[in-house]
Amino acid sequence: MSDRIPLPPLVFAPLLKRIRWGGRKLGNVLGKPIGDESDYAESWEVADQDGNESRVASGRLAGISLPELIATAGESLLGTHVGMNQFPLLIKYLDANDWLSLQVHPNDFLARQYGSRERGKTECWVILQADPGAKICCGLKRGVTTEQLQTGLEVAVSDPSSHLLEDLLHIYPVEAGDCVFVPAGTIHALGPGILLAEIQQQSNLTFRLYDWGKLGSDGQPRPVHIQESLTCTDFARGPVFPVVAQQLCDPEHGFEELVRCEYFVVRRHTSLHPFSLLSDGRFRILMTLAGSGTVDTSTGAEALVQGGTVLLPACCERIRVRPGERLQILEITCP
Incomplete structure (x- = not known):
């Protein structure tokens, strides 16, 4: 394939992810080919991750991976961004049927401490559907310190009935049409009843602070990364609200x-x-x-x-x- 070959519009086969907080809207609303299970959480639409590489769904290029297209037709595909050895964006749909973990992503500088190819993860969400009262967490309340957050996390683990942690978080309702921009370093979580489109840097580097007492698909608590999370968190950012278009x-x-x-x-x-x-x-x-x-x-x-x-x-x-x-x-x- 020549680097300058004209490429047609490309549709990739979705990479479907089952996670404990997923549901069935990826299939029932967005038409994804889900199975009978009720925990379909993410549909990766355009991805260039090791082991998770988008492949063209049909046509004369069917089966060719996104990295192969970059290697063999990079100029036609990337244009002014030619020279990149990895597609820069990861595009997803998410169905949150339960609270996602409280998490944070590193910026570019901190991400490189975990691998030379690692990128930070700045992202944005566009809400497609939101049940009445559906909420997200995006950012901390203004003035929250490292010590206060660490104490809140410790209390949440020892006393799940305590609201100390939630009182430190910026939690608010969202509705269809809202767009939330989430810079790297912002603590965040999606609540149940939300279907959204997600645009992000090509990164899957996530540090989990708290998982609300939930268990993973293996019946065991999922790992948390307290020190890494605190290091990555931008405590100066404060609360993050939906954007004004x-x-x-x-x-x-x-x-x-x-x-x-x-x-x-x-x-x-x-x-x-x-x-x-x-x-x-x-x-x-x-x-x-x-x-x-x-x-x-x-x-x-x-x-x-x-x-x-x-x-x-x-x-x-x-x-x-x-x-x-x-x-x-x-x-x-x-x-």
């Missing part, structure tokens, strides 16, 4: 910019009418949150279906989105 427009439609950071840009488009996306030598990822349609490009077309994800290689030009009904998509790029 920036309202933008082009000659055809209005759209929202939800997040712009050094790792990714996330825009949300909602439309009944066709519209174009910029072709600027960068790859793009489209996640369909609601509705259906097609995306046409200079190198091919692909269906847009709820719960689906399409990677548009950088070589795709003349990108035209054609809704078949009211369509809502996330457009994800790297700056």
Whole structure:
């Protein structure tokens, strides 16, 4: 395969993860091919992790992995980001049917202490569905110190009925449409009743502070990483709230910019009418949150279906989105 070969829009087979806090919405709502179990927690849509590498689902490139595409058609795929030896983003859908562990991710500098290829993990969540009263934790209350958090964790383990730990955390309700930006170093957890899209750095490095007394799938408590977590936590950040979207427009439609950071840009488009996306030598990822349609490009077309994800290689030009009904998509790029 030539490095400059025109690549069509790419759809990868989802990598489904069963974890104790999962449910069945990945299948029942988003159409993922789940089994009979009721603990499907994550669908990895675009991934480039050792042992978890996305593979093209169909077409002439069926079965080819994302790392193979980078190695053999890097310029066509990555465009201005050519030269990367790993895809920079990890794209997921999550179904939280119970509280996830209280956790934190390191920044780039701290992550490299755990491996030369490790990255930090800054992420964002876009809420697709939230049951009434569904809550998240994102950040600490302002002024919480290392010593206070450590004491709260110790009390939670010795006396699960105590609310000392929860009183230190920034816990609040969310609703469909909310977007929460979670920089590395932010303590966080998802509560039950939430279905979301997650955009993050290509990292699976997670340190767990507390697991709410829950047991893993083997019936045993899951490991916690108190010292690593405290080292990684940014105690100066304080509480983290949903973002306020920036309202933008082009000659055809209005759209929202939800997040712009050094790792990714996330825009949300909602439309009944066709519209174009910029072709600027960068790859793009489209996640369909609601509705259906097609995306046409200079190198091919692909269906847009709820719960689906399409990677548009950088070589795709003349990108035209054609809704078949009211369509809502996330457009994800790297700056």
